[in-house]
Amino acid sequence: MDIRDRILAATGEVKADTIFTGGHIINVNTKEILDRDIAVKGGYIVGIGDVSSLKGDDTQVIDASGRYICPGLIDGHVHFESSMVTLSQFSVPALEHGTTSVVIDPHEIANVLGRKGIELVLEEAASLPLNAFVSISSCVPATAFETAGAAISAEDIDSLIANENVVGLGEMMDYPGVLFGDENKLSMIRAALRERLVIDGHCPALSGEQLWGYMAAGISTDHESIEYEEALEKLRLGMKLMIREGSAAKSLDRFLPRLIGEGISLDNVFFVTDDKHPSDLMEGYMDVIVRRAIAMGLSPMDAICMASINTAKHYHLDNLVGSISIGRKADLIILDDLDTFRIDSVYAAGKLVDGLSPSYEYPDLVFDTVRFPQIDASDLQLKTDPDRDYRVSVISVLPDLILTEKETATLHSDGEGVLVPDLDNDILSVAVIERHGKNGNIGLGFIRGIGIKNGAIGQSIGHDSHNVVVTGDNHSDMALCANTIREMNGGICVVSDGRVVAKLELPFAGLLSTLPVEDVEKRLNELHTAVKSIGCDLPAPFITHSFIALPVIPSLRLTDMGLFDVESFSLVSPIEDE
Template structure:
């Protein structure tokens, strides 16, 4: 710390000179003692330097409102919002989130180091602190084709970057368990940093393996039993509430006064419309309180716990030597956020972003043109069947997991025929990075489309094209529309494009302002409603996770159907 800055802080704390800013008449949320108390808060150079009675050059009258630390999202893929980082901040800061821990895993699987460099550059000069974990799994698995490869040698320089905290979610358990150098070298290169886990559906033996590797977090718990097993073995448990994965209601009962400090919140993957309409980490806090969790404990999980998990020693509390990142809350039940401050500066008020918008270089040109596929016809997506009994991927609403069914499906002349009445639709995954021509085909149940087809280039984690629909003509047209707009989302009905959203930045993010993207998404959902879609889940985000071969049970990659429990591709007929 600069010597003069240090002397100034000491002088303000000692009341020799006035603070830059003093908050008066506020009720401080004490996340250390789990209580509320009244006192002045002295702030100098963006740092809290005293709690008590102080005078300042500027006075902020809290008018009896609660002064809480601002929120930290413990794990988020910004790309899933369909926004670039600078636009993502404009949506999430008004919801009280001034710090996020992000994993640029999605754009890295499309564009490698170019994608990481873009995310780092675009996150500079904005009123949200975006901290990074370097993607550990690029490619995510050997069971699909993606757009790039990142080795330990590629990642090592980034570990010295001031905004990089460590290594992101390790999701390839078989590779980790075998001690393969492809992952061990990355963990070893992350000297002094933090390493995140991804233990979806794994048992306690796997937890031991992850902990032995120095991995201390998991955001993939979906049951109380899983959460407790991880807590018992010294892990931090991130309780996730995203757009597709909503785990909070199932997990919140695991939080007790004894283990709460090892629990925090994250969103993981959340679309722009859900962020705007529902919120970010504030939604997690609000929902936890509604389900009976003590309000201050819920706030602690969203602030101090997340900070301590990642060694952010100057974040997450209202106390001396902590960053002046705080919220003014009208109450602790509805959690209405009236004002948001970052470093002592007002950055959002009554839901409106007021922060710095200066972003020097957006680097869009390096990440466009990412959809490379051959010309396709309906013949390319025919699914041959030797019998009517076939494997079916069944969607679990508001979950990224699927069920594996053996069901009687319709067939004509030895080929599968989609049936909207039975809700058996066709799903296709088309490799889009290197124009290989690979197409994986399957049958999906639970998507709820009565007609037409939908397609997207957001398809975790390799982000090939995934399309599903009630007939081959519309599926092919939807795929071709994504080629035309170079990535995004599309809805096709009767051979015509009913709606589409261009996502030119790696096929994942829009170059447009967030409000434009929000309107586009709203229009897309209106079209879906007109088609008769009545599901209580986001069909596009749900579709995006049907390609993820590290989440149980049956998934689809560009190489075919994949049984996650078996760890291999499978035939459509085999049990």
């Protein structure tokens, strides 16, 4: 809609498409609740107050009497790929639950398809009723200690940054690169700053001079704080604090009550999910976080601000979304009740969200990304001298966290020199298989905390380079898992006793299904039942499993190149006493 048309509509020379009457407007600009009517033309708000002069014969009138009208909610940082569905399918439950805008960093797709993948996401985003803004992935790959399907260069950033849906540079995970002056990373940052775009951060446990240096580069947010004191330090130094409440990592309980209790201003704090699993997405989205925040003692007004205007201001989007204001998009949530944030209906650009059925045609290249050769059980075995014990490093996973801890254990080498998992102590074999067809690497190690007995699990979702991650108590089932993923051209599977007991095909970049979220959730429920039947009780097993290969989060990881110690930022041997 052209600006001239908005002016004509606002002054009554042309009539509104829709008028909402009788509602209580949640005004996040002044933190007031106002009894006003709202007029909409061409998807934009053109009148607030007495809008009777804007009503024409064809104007639709929506009676919101007794209800509250809230601005559409915003997720300030999400990798939609973790929903395991395409952006079009992701938009359906998002909109139905009142999330009308998202800021996505598509670095999962970028790690597989590179710049072309980001271009495809931008094209698809432009076709949707969901406002899908993009922060361009800055760390593809995240480090030099893994094999990704593609890389994003400073030149790629320059070519993508002018797109109108681009709002920033995605999370700068390579904080050592920033601190040591890596010219490629600094060039990316300079390009974003030239365009007055924000630069999102990713710096768990960083503090003091290192944090100062990182922030001095112009990096302005973080969603990876581990402890409250760390989050508060970043907030005090001028970072925007993203409170993350996703499917795998959750910080709302740790941060929000103390922020409220200590009277800390929340103007520079907003909510994000980072990762949203299909089953969680079906139950709700940003509305769930708002309800939980209110239940924790935050006022409904402040909770809504942290899921709307605060986010919009950070990304310089408050002239378009984030509030019920003249000239902004008519992204509106009609609430039956404010204190419980019970949603009656949702409007995106003034149109009722109801019965969405997206369809989008994807090029063939997105369905041909899993290219590793057939795997034999022997490929997944760590071999040493036979019939002796070895001290090994063990990755220890933690429920509800993507952090890992570093442990050691003693394992026995069998008569053929194969180091054998120790089921009594929940120590399993784990492998990361390079799947982009570049070098055939297989990283091998051991892991505790998965709990599998008599089977294996595997997936082609392996943050961030998305190589195949396979874990099990025996190498035959692990190999069957890997080969099943190869046959599916990407996906997740559970194997037990030499038999595939559940699987989910994810053929789009080995990450996504083109099916609706409901269908994917059904398959995932079958996978969760299957993984529980072989002993894994993790609350989000496949999300937790997918982060085993991420070499930028403490403390011990496994990539296709081998075992990686994040604290020393180096590859290490899994066998300590060689």
